[in-house]
Amino acid sequence: MTRKTILITGASSGLGEGMAKEFAAMGRNLALCARRTDRLDALKQELTEKYPDIKVSVQALDVNDHDQVFAVFKAFKEEFGYLDRIIVNAGMGKGASLGTGYFHANKQTAVTNFVSALAQCEAALEIFREQNDGHLVTMSSISALRGMPRAMTVYAATKAGLLSMTEGMRADLMKTPIKVSSILPGFIRSEINEKVKNTPFMVDTETGCKALVKAIEKEPVQAYVPGWPWALIGFLMKRLPLKVVMKLG
Template identity: 70%
Template sequence: MRKTILITGASSGLGRGMAREFAGRGHDLALCARRTERLEELKTELLAANPDIKVSLRALDVLNYEQVFEVFRAFRDDFGRVDRIIVNAGLGKGQPLGTGYFHANRKTAETNFVAALAQCEAALEIFRAQNDGHLVMISSISAMRGMPRNLTTYAATKAGVAALAEGIRADLLGKPIKVSTIYPGYIRSEINEKVKKTPFMVDTETGCRALVRAIEREPANASVPGWPWIPLGFAMRHLPLRVVAKMG
């Protein structure tokens, strides 16, 4: 079992939900996010329900790239090693290009891609030294194609991190370091809580349980939940763009 798991963006949404699921499976957890008061609340909850696990917390703004390396190394020192690192922290903001919201699109791009690159660098530094580990990249089903309107930048960043993960996987072929790219479908979380009447949306607990089951299998790629996102993902890659554009 990958005993110790590091999750970024663990104070809310999918990160918080995955922490609960992994804790229930007996994993030790290294949790980081900007909102440390929410991490403290989560730690109290997790230890009350799972008193035999260890939970370590640190503040992390993933846009502070030096801090990313410092925090990952500190967690490694806390536990002696880190077995799995889940690159989860991200933003869902964005507006159609050319409408005056470059600042929002830029922040989404920097948070979802450049900060993810920093997290991968820090993770692989640890895994290469250990000659073991499991890197998990949380992408999105929207990465399957270019998406319209508010999703344009977000989808592009998620496609970017998927390509980044595949490149890392190619670089590590034959080595005992696994790389998984996870494509969540519509899972209710704080990032989309204002979006109403979305088809195929599942609640946070159901979605995070499916995410953790997929991650534990350590696949190269997985769409989660499998139904309907495996067939829908295939369709998105092959349908005419005018049809895909209606999905955004």
């Protein structure tokens, strides 16, 4: 099945922007939303000039404005008439070790990556239940598999929560035509990690987004991306002692 019209949140930069470019090259129509409308407008112009046969629509969206999430998703549905796939991609990675005075940053990451992801999933599934069809994709992380130290503690916890919630949605929808996929990216260079240096197995944004789109197109239950070496690392992370897991990154 070809998913013709795809909605991507957090599409103004990083993995969201990269996936939009890959899907555009495949001839898909795009509903793109993010806070930075200037970057969305530039992306729309780039894609429509390069691929004149596709439709690209953009809207401003701060996913932490949960009423706006529902309004924007509904507006895209009314504009296109049908949404085939929704990718819950918007997120952030602020934070620090708990108890070190950075509750505000940890809370912001917790709300954005989990509560706001919940809002996006709710809005997406309202549309898909009405259509009795659709593909919901959540962007978790390899860090979801174990607890992580320092700045990664809350981020990893939110991605674990999202991974669990996605499995719950999949269980709830198992007897329907609606598909639900969890994607667990490994280390893909983007704005969220641009300051992180000397990270093993890091791939550039274009390589990572090609792998993400290839995985999403297969509509898997769950996928590690890129598959090598992250499928193996994921297997090990779930089984090795915590002090050993901490050395893998």
